[in-house]
Amino acid sequence: MQIVNDFKAHEIACRLGYIDFDNGQTKIKAMLNFWYLDKKDRFPLIVEFSFGYDALTNRAVPEQLEQFPIEVIEKTYLWFNTLNRQVGWVSQSAMTKTNYAYNITR
Numbered sequence: 001m002q003i004v005n006d007f008k009a010h011e012i013a014c015r016l017g018y019i020d021f022d023n024g025q026t027k028i029k030a031m032l033n034f035w036y037l038d039k040k041d042r043f044p045l046i047v048e049f050s051f052g053y054d055a056l057t058n059r060a061v062p063e064q065l066e067q068f069p070i071e072v073i074e075k076t077y078l079w080f081n082t083l084n085r086q087v088g089w090v091s092q093s094a095m096t097k098t099n100y101a102y103n104i105t106r
Contacts, residue, residue, distance in 0.1 A: 004101045009035040009045070019051065021075040028053045028076065035097055046097055051076075 016030040030051045034044040053072070083089070095103070 005104055007101050007104055009037070009097070009101070010039045010041075011035050019079075021072050021079070022069060026053050026069060026072045028072070033097070035100075046100055048097055051080075 012034045014032045014034070016032060019028040019030055020026075021028065028051055031049070033048045033050060035046040035048075036044050053068075053076075
């Protein structure tokens with residue numbers, strides 16, 4: 001890891017819970033991540049909703065590729081695209097945390 005543009009964010013990650021697309025077989029973790037310029041700031045610089053899930057792995061065969069259930073991938077993709085079309089809920093002009101760090105000017 002390397003610091004980019006001399007920028008150091010203070011991040012707070014809050015787990016929201018789990019999303020279930022396959023009757024409890026795969027736990028999809030939902031999070032809100034808050035970036036602050038300073039720990040004392042009252043309002044975050046960036047807020048990001050994120051989600052993810054762990055791959056199915058066979059510990060007996062460590063070199064085996066990670067696997068993801070195709071049904072979960074399809075449903076997650078559909079759900080994510082539906083969220084992105086919500087007017088007023090998602091900013092189409094917003095940038096990601098990484099994009100912000102690489103493009104700030106001090």
